[in-house]
Amino acid sequence: MSKIKDDTSSIWTSLAKKGVSRRDFIKFCSTMAATLALPSSFVPRIVEALEKKQRPYAVWLEFQDCAGDSESMLRATKPTIAEVVLDVISLEYHETIMAGSGKSAEKALQDVVKNQKGKYIAIVEGAIPTKDGGIYCTIGGKTALDIAKEVCGNAAMSLAVGSCASWGGIASAKPNPTGAVGVGAAVPGITYVNLPGCPMNVENVTATVVHYLTFGSLPALDGEHRPLFAHGKIIHNNCERRAHFDAGQFVRKWGDEGHRLGWCLYEMGCKGPEAHFNCPTIRWNGGTSWPVQAGHPCFACASTNNWDAFGPIYSRLENVPGAGYQTTADKIGATVAAVAAAGVAAHAVIRAAKGTPHKEEKE
Amino acid sequence: MAKIAIDPITRIEGHLRIEAQVEGGKVTDAWSSGTMWRGIEIILKGRDPRECWALTSRI
Ligand code: SF4
Numbered sequence: 001m002s003k004i005k006d007d008t009s010s011i012w013t014s015l016a017k018k019g020v021s022r023r024d025f026i027k028f029c030s031t032m033a034a035t036l037a038l039p040s041s042f043v044p045r046i047v048e049a050l051e052k053k054q055r056p057y058a059v060w061l062e063f064q065d066c067a068g069d070s071e072s073m074l075r076a077t078k079p080t081i082a083e084v085v086l087d088v089i090s091l092e093y094h095e096t097i098m099a100g101s102g103k104s105a106e107k108a109l110q111d112v113v114k115n116q117k118g119k120y121i122a123i124v125e126g127a128i129p130t131k132d133g134g135i136y137c138t139i140g141g142k143t144a145l146d147i148a149k150e151v152c153g154n155a156a157m158s159l160a161v162g163s164c165a166s167w168g169g170i171a172s173a174k175p176n177p178t179g180a181v182g183v184g185a186a187v188p189g190i191t192y193v194n195l196p197g198c199p200m201n202v203e204n205v206t207a208t209v210v211h212y213l214t215f216g217s218l219p220a221l222d223g224e225h226r227p228l229f230a231h232g233k234i235i236h237n238n239c240e241r242r243a244h245f246d247a248g249q250f251v252r253k254w255g256d257e258g259h260r261l262g263w264c265l266y267e268m269g270c271k272g273p274e275a276h277f278n279c280p281t282i283r284w285n286g287g288t289s290w291p292v293q294a295g296h297p298c299f300a301c302a303s304t305n306n307w308d309a310f311g312p313i314y315s316r317l318e319n320v321p322g323a324g325y326q327t328t329a330d331k332i333g334a335t336v337a338a339v340a341a342a343g344v345a346a347h348a349v350i351r352a353a354k355g356t357p358h359k360e361e362k363e
Numbered sequence: 364m365a366k367i368a369i370d371p372i373t374r375i376e377g378h379l380r381i382e383a384q385v386e387g388g389k390v391t392d393a394w395s396s397g398t399m400w401r402g403i404e405i406i407l408k409g410r411d412p413r414e415c416w417a418l419t420s421r422i
Contacts, residue, residue: 314413
C-alpha cells in the first residue's frame, strides 16, 4: 500500500524484486491462460505483456459488504498468486488493509481519482443502497452511491467483485430493505465486469486484469456482464459427482452412505444444474476444494438473485425453466437405474418426451 | 474545545465512524457509529430456517 509515486517498473520487474522466480512467473502466466480458456500459445503474449506493462493503479471500495471478497483475495494460497494480485495492480486504497484512516485514507483515494483519471481500475466489493437517498451506507460522510459515481465514473474500468457488487447479493435479497443494487445498475454507462461469487474467486479476478493488460480489452462477457471464461459453463456439466447423478446415485440424508461415498447432492438441494461458474475446475483456496467436493450442495452463489430465484438452499430445484430433473432423478433412482438402463439415455428420453430443452444444453 | 471525526476507521471489517470531543488535549466524550446497514434481520424473516446460517455468516 504505497503512496502514489512514479513507479515505472513493469509487473515482472516488481515481482522479480520481491523474489518471485522466473519459473513461478511463467507458471502464473500459464495458469492465467488456462483460467482464461486460452490455448497455451497465448502464454508468451501474457508473459510479454506483464514484462512490459506497468502496474495499473487500483482502488478497492467496500460498500454493503462482509469483506469476504477481500478475504478471498488475501487468503489466496498459491505461492505466488497473492503477491501477483497485489503486484499486478498497485492497490492504493483498501479500507480493510490500509494503514491510513480518516482524512489520510480519503486523500489516498482522491489522489488516484484525480491524478490517474481514466487510467485506474475501480474494484468494488459490496452492494450500493439506493433507498432513502442512499443513507444506508456512508463513508467519510458521503453515500456509497455518490462515491461509486465519482470513483467508478472516472475509472478506466470497474470490477464488481462478489455477488453483492455485481447484482446486489445478500443485501438485495427479499425484501431488499435498502434498495441495494450492483455497480452496473448504480452507475449506468460505465465500463465494468461482474465477477460474482460469494465470495469471488481471486483467480478469475486476476485473470480478468491480466486479460485487460495483455489484450487491452475486457474478456468476452455474458448477458449478466460476467466473463464467459468463468461463467460460460454450468457447474453440473463439470462436476466430479456427475457420474453419480447420471447413475441415479443420490445423497438422501446428511451423513448417509451416499454422502459418505461422494454421491450426487441434487436431492439435497444442489443448484449446480442451473448455475454457471467454473468452481469445479478452478476450485478455491489455491485449488484445494469447492463446496460440492466438500459435500455441500451448490447454492448458485454467482447467479443473479440466487437467494430468492432458486428456492431455499436445501430444497430440490423445482419450477425452474428447463427443469425436469425431478422426474429424471426420481425415475433414474427408482426404476431406470434398477433395470440398469443408462442414466444418460433415460435423461435424454424423458427430456425428448417432454419436448423441453434443458438449460444446460444452451451453452 | 474541538470535535474531531475519524471516518473511515480502517483495518476493520465494516464501516465505522468515530467522533470525539477534545478539551485541553483530552478526549472528554466520544461517539461511534456503524455507517452501513443492510437489514439482514428483515431479510431473514419468513426464510427456511435451515438456510439462515448462509445469510448471517455473511454479515
Ligand atoms: S446436481 Fe450438483 S452434485 Fe449432482 S452432479 Fe450436478 S452439480 Fe454435481
